Amino acid sequence: MQKKSIEELESICxxxxxxxxxxxxxxxxxxxxxxxxCTEFFVGxxxxxxxxxxxxxxNALNEDVFFLSNGHISPVFYSxxxxxGYFPIDEMKTFRKINSRLQGxxxxxxxLPGIRIASGSLGQGLSVAIGAAQAKKLNKDDKTVYIxxxxxxxxxxxxxxxxxxxxxxxxxxxxxxIDLNRQQIDGPTKxxxxxxxxxxxYESFGWTVIDTHEGNDMKSVLEGLEKAKELSRKGKxxxxxxxxxxxxxxxxxxxxxxxxxxxxSDEQLADALGQxxxxxxxx
Amino acid sequence: MENSLDLxxxxxxxxxxxxxxxxxxxxxxxxxPNVVGLCADLIGSLKMGxxxxxxxxxxxxxxxxxxxxxxxxxxxxxxGKIPFTGTFAxxxxxxxxxxxxxxxxxxxxxxxxxxxxxxxTLGEDGATHQILEDLGMMKMLPHMTVIxxxxxxxxxxxxxxxxxxEGPVYLRFGRPKWPIFTDPAQKFEIGKAWKMIEGTxxxxxxxxxxxxxxxxxEAALRQDGISAEVINIHTxxxxxxxxxxxxxxxxxxxxxxxxxxxxxxxxxxxxQTLSRHQPSPLEYVGVNDSFGESGTPTALLEKYxxxxxxxxxxxxxxxxxx
Numbered sequence: 001m002q003k004k005s006i007e008e009l010e011s012i013c014x015x016x017x018x019x020x021x022x023x024x025x026x027x028x029x030x031x032x033x034x035x036x037x038c039t040e041f042f043v044g045x046x047x048x049x050x051x052x053x054x055x056x057x058x059n060a061l062n063e064d065v066f067f068l069s070n071g072h073i074s075p076v077f078y079s080x081x082x083x084x085g086y087f088p089i090d091e092m093k094t095f096r097k098i099n100s101r102l103q104g105x106x107x108x109x110x111x112l113p114g115i116r117i118a119s120g121s122l123g124q125g126l127s128v129a130i131g132a133a134q135a136k137k138l139n140k141d142d143k144t145v146y147i148x149x150x151x152x153x154x155x156x157x158x159x160x161x162x163x164x165x166x167x168x169x170x171x172x173x174x175x176x177x178i179d180l181n182r183q184q185i186d187g188p189t190k191x192x193x194x195x196x197x198x199x200x201x202y203e204s205f206g207w208t209v210i211d212t213h214e215g216n217d218m219k220s221v222l223e224g225l226e227k228a229k230e231l232s233r234k235g236k237x238x239x240x241x242x243x244x245x246x247x248x249x250x251x252x253x254x255x256x257x258x259x260x261x262x263x264x265s266d267e268q269l270a271d272a273l274g275q276x277x278x279x280x281x282x283x
Numbered sequence: 284m285e286n287s288l289d290l291x292x293x294x295x296x297x298x299x300x301x302x303x304x305x306x307x308x309x310x311x312x313x314x315x316p317n318v319v320g321l322c323a324d325l326i327g328s329l330k331m332g333x334x335x336x337x338x339x340x341x342x343x344x345x346x347x348x349x350x351x352x353x354x355x356x357x358x359x360x361x362x363g364k365i366p367f368t369g370t371f372a373x374x375x376x377x378x379x380x381x382x383x384x385x386x387x388x389x390x391x392x393x394x395x396x397x398x399x400x401x402x403x404t405l406g407e408d409g410a411t412h413q414i415l416e417d418l419g420m421m422k423m424l425p426h427m428t429v430i431x432x433x434x435x436x437x438x439x440x441x442x443x444x445x446x447x448x449e450g451p452v453y454l455r456f457g458r459p460k461w462p463i464f465t466d467p468a469q470k471f472e473i474g475k476a477w478k479m480i481e482g483t484x485x486x487x488x489x490x491x492x493x494x495x496x497x498x499x500x501e502a503a504l505r506q507d508g509i510s511a512e513v514i515n516i517h518t519x520x521x522x523x524x525x526x527x528x529x530x531x532x533x534x535x536x537x538x539x540x541x542x543x544x545x546x547x548x549x550x551x552x553x554x555q556t557l558s559r560h561q562p563s564p565l566e567y568v569g570v571n572d573s574f575g576e577s578g579t580p581t582a583l584l585e586k587y588x589x590x591x592x593x594x595x596x597x598x599x600x601x602x603x604x605x
Contacts, residue, residue, distance in 0.1 A: 058361060059361060059362055059363050060361060060362070061362070061363075065361070107389065107390070108389075108390045108391055109389060109390075109391065116361050117357060117358075117361070117386060117390050117392075118385050118386065118389045118390045119385070120385070121381050121384075121385045123350075124350075124354050124381075124382055124385060124386050125354075126354070127350070127351045127352075127353070127354020127355050127357075127358065127382075127386070128354045128355070128357050128358040128361075128386055129358060130351075130354070130355050130358060131354065131355035131356060131357060131358020131359040131360075131361070131366075132358040132359070132361045132362060133358070134343065134355070134358070134359060135358065135359045135360075135361060135362025135363070135364050136362060138319070138340065138341070138362070138364065139362055139363070141362070157350070158348075158350040158351055158354065158382070161345075161346075161348035161350060161351035162348075162351045162354065162355075164346070164348070165345060165346065165348065165351055165355070168346075169343075
């Protein structure tokens, strides 16, 4: 497949952000803030970095696989999955509604293609990704396992059990990313529970750590993911600290925890969509 | 008690049910290349050492980190593996309930949660480790299969059988050396109750270690002129409601016997079945809203009202209530 240019990927981002906002607005429920903040990362993974098959196979043999641990940012996950062919884009209309495969938090229960584990109760995704990475090794499958976590989520103890394990058992076909937006529901992480220095924490646990300082710049996101891949398979798990702005792309949502879990009004949606060109056609 | 009784089942050897698990998973290792083992720093206690030694690449030591172990097990299924996790029953359930709920049960993952040292018969370690709520917690999870075998042979057979069952399973066993009285060549059928002894006056539904106590109780009741039917409910969920109803239709009353809290255990599942289809007197032999304590297995079963003598009393009471 021909590589997409940075401009093409950015144009996909604009549509993905529209999808996120329209989904959340339609049901007046959901989490727009970090969905917008992680858009470049998701688009970079699914439209450039990962070798993956939208003809979904749960066992993901001989393909790269992605897990979302902070499941509340389901809007961006659903948009990117449908825009890359896992399910019809029309299905985004059903987000969070009764009888939908697009549950509030991602689930396998309704068999939505692209989802391999339920997430939402925080702190569990890294362990699952480690298991999947070890299954790949047993299967002599040389593809990579990707996992995204939130930064507030780092307060969960299970993550540190998993971090210890991944280094000890040299799970080096694993690239974890933390969405470092420095916000959580009750406020800035610095005030709620200071994460202090995640690089130092993970390095002392035995991980290779890189920073993607411009997590909302497509070129930087791709460079970060490329670098993470180069550093993988060298005996250590790799962590990518992705510095993002919550609400990026919409001027009145950016940089605040206020939009963590609330939906825009009709007027706010119109204002936001005015800032985001419709590039691939709305669902 | 057993010396003076004419038992319908006998034994020549005692062995721990956890060894049935250990020998079962070793056999699975040789016959099913997808079976993998995980353990949270209790390889000796879970009898997983032989599997680890023979299949080091398929064995994952997680250290004392049970939540992580459950997540890793869920992840291993993505790639076609059949993970068997091993730790104490307390750390296999209550400690990791949310991990099991979200990453295994709700996600429909083919993980076998294998739990040793369940119940009072763990003995001297005391109440911190004697979980008596695990069957209830696990049976409440949608689509979770819950199995509690009664002796070494049945535990080994159950371990082997669950590998061929697609979906999450909770397999509960224990630490004490217990009579081996079932057939070593038995075929273990998930969800199919086993009528061990026919009777007409009362049905004793027993699970786990208390099946042996039910065998003793049947002989004691027979001496008193009472004909008890003994049914081994090795699968708590899905419950074999047909066998339960068929038996109670005949005997008109029942006793449940389990090494578990009365609240939420096997007895409650039976009561649900009876109240819907065949309302009948049911007496519960189980722990009555209490934690355990240190002591020998025998002393604990006696103090908490879980031995054969208690089953006999409960059976007579059930008959009186007809």
